[in-house]
Amino acid sequence: MSRNVHGFDLEARLNRRTFLKGCAMAAAALGLSDDMFPKLVKAASSPRRPPVVWLHFQECTGCTEALLRASHPDIGRLILDIISLDYHETVMAAAGNQAEENLRSTLERYNGRFLCVVEGAIPTKDGGIYCKIGGRTAMEILEDVAPKSAAVIAIGTCASFGGVQAASPNPTGAVGVRDLFNARPVINISGCPPNPVSFLGTVLHFLTFKRLPPTDQLGRPLFAYGRRIHDHCERRPHFDEGRFADQFGDSGHREGYCLYKLGCKGPETYSNCPTVRFNDVGAWPVGIGHGCIGCTEPRFWDTMTPFYERLPHVSIPGTNGISSSADSAGSKILGITAAAIGIHAAAGIGKRFLKNKPAETDNT
Amino acid sequence: MIYERRLAWSVLFRLFHWFFALSIVALVVTGFYIGDPWTNTTVIKEGKIFTMEYMRYVHFIAGFVFTGAVIVRIYLWGAGNRQEKIMDFLPVTSRNLKNLFSTVAFYLYLKDNYEDRLGHNALAGLFYLITIVMAVLQIISGFYMFYPESSFWQSCGLLLFGTQGQGRFLHHLFMWYFILFAFVHFYIVVWNDIRCQDGLISSIFNGRKFRPKKV
Structure with a gap:
């Protein structure tokens, strides 16, 4: 690998050594054994690997940036080399009608065989008008593309769970892919941004084994999100x-x-x-x-x-948004309880005085 | 009036009570440290004391004791003696509902006589039920954090609390219920022991209460 003083790789093409290094990195992340490695390399370099349609919805393109602008561009190039990217609004040369035509022809030619990557949340409020591409809402595009894919990879927290757009009060009704669509397997590569290796590992797993890796209860691959x-x-x-x-x-x-x-x-x-x-x-x-x-x-x-x-704060009811830490709220309630106990005890003693009751009422 | 001493609480019940109570003390003390630890750098420079590790160790041991105690109590709901069975104190029967209102009135100094019972009164029983429910939630949120890589606990935790972060937050909030409960429980027990003649406090040690003897 040749590098200049800035650490950038000046070679335009990905050489085999870098390609194998990248595959080895992803195989290590996946926890694959040595035996599986040739199979993985074979799958990654097969000319018949499925193309990828990359959809951008409500997002900041940070996930794409994280993939493409790694400190030296090996991983980014590796991803672009391994996956055959037919539609990606950030990196494709085509624009306008030509781009949309690319998308349409991929959907036709590779119906049921391509990988659909979704980046960004999908707004659902008011008919989904808060995110439109080429005159179609994000909801319509997802409904059109996702059912024709072999599997959907939701990259980033926005596509997985809604992310920042879905934060309260969620003005656009943003949701993740899984909330709208589950007719095809959907895997969540969450993170803001997620690690490119997690994405690469998932894609390579799919190319090698023709299925998505096992996930946790939130649909995230266990090889990357299995441990705290x-x-x-x-x-x-x-x-x-x-x-x-x-x-x-x-x-x-x-x-x-x-x-x-x-x-x-x-x-x-x-x-x-x-x-x-x-x-x-x-x-x-x-x-x-x-x-x-x-x-x-x-x-x-x-x-x-x-x-x-x-810890998050506890919002105090009836104060219109005033919040306090859990411990400060807890100790205040404890104080109120102590005061109530004091009043209760005092009332008992006071009543005894008022009634002038004898201290011992029972004569055993 | 002549009193007789009668067995109210079985040995298992009394063991439940004390293991439950002492584990709560240990859990709250170590839990406060885990939630907001002090910094060892200001105390010792070259610390070879694994403070957090030790606190967590005690917390986990106490957590298992707490879990065992709760399982015993739930078992006694069905298999304990007459006073320990759930229907003896749950305010759903007319006998217990009547007792609930009379107990509230008694506690508010509105009436001076109380229904003489060998077991819990219905108000206490209601709060003991809530406490066990809270304890179960506390146990689930605790195991959710203790076994972060178990898909069983992850499903339970996600269903009941949400993410690990929310589970942790609720685990902390639920702790305050137990602090408040212990506080109020302690006061009401002492208050009862002063006002009533059944020897409530000693009953949790020796299991016996004093009842008016029928002549």
Whole structure:
């Protein structure tokens, strides 16, 4: 692999060595044995591999960017090399009617055989008018394309669970693919953005075994989302020994201690971030000193916030949105209970005084 | 009036009570640490004390004790003695509904006499039922976090609470129910022991209560 001083690969074509390295990386992520590797390489280089139609809906193109603009472009090129991308609004050369014609002809020629990748949430409110491409709503496009595919890969948290668009109050009624469509197998590669290796592994699994990898209860592949971030975190020993960063930039933070008290959501988030990491340079959020925000989980924008505190706040009923931390609310209720107990006890004593009752009423 | 001492609570019931109570104390203390730990750097520089690991270890052991105690109580709902069976105190029968209102009136100082019962009164029984339901929810949310890679617990957790994050949040909120319950339980028991003649507090140690002897 030739690189210049900036670390960019100057070769335009993907060479075999890089191709095999990429396949080996994906095979390792999938947990495949050595025996399976030649089969995987064969499937990935077969000229008869299924094409991919990539649909963009309500999204920021961050998932595509994460795939294509890795620190050096091997993974991105590998993906483009392995999958035969017939329709992808960000990278295709065609535009306008020509692009839509590409989509239509792929649907006809590869009916029931192509892979459909969905990026972005699908707005459903008001007939889905909040996301339109070529005069059709996202709902209509999905209804047209997804049933003709062999399988659907929802890439990113938006396509998986609705993501940021679906955060309360969800003005456009955004939902993930699974909420609308389940006539074909749908797999969720959640994350904001997801790791390209998780996507690559899923595609290679499909090419090699003609089916999607096994998933957890939320439809995410177990090879990538089977374990919590916390359980593979490099800062975990600091957690076990009770060493924490209390504030950003304090001595504990500089020492590389656990970010638990800064609201790291690693203990409640499933992903392979600590092991696979990003951009091929071994970087990932917790590694560089910022806690996990739980972006692979459904409704993370609503349930993982505040990002810099351990637990969500409790909204106090009747106060129109005033919230308080769980412990402060709990201790206030405890205080009210203590006051009630005090009043109750005082009332009992007071009543006894008023009635002037003798202290002992029973004569055993 | 002449009183007689009668067996109210079986040994298993009393064991349930004390294992339940002591495990709650251990769970709340270690749970508060796990939820908001102190930072060891300010106490010891070269810490070889696995504080969080130890707290979690105690929390998990206590959690299993708590689970065992709850299973015993649910078993006694069906298989315990007369006082321990669920229909003896659940306010669904007319006898227990009447008792519920008379107990509330008694607790509000609206009447001075109370229905003499060997087992729970209906108000207490209602809250003990709620407590066991809360305990079951607490156990499920706990195991949801304890076995994060088990698809069984993941299905239960997702169905009842949502993601791991929400399960964790609810686990923390439910803890406050047990703190409040312990507080109120303690007060009402002492209050009853002062006002009534059945020897309520000692009954959870020796299982016997005092009842007026029928002549």
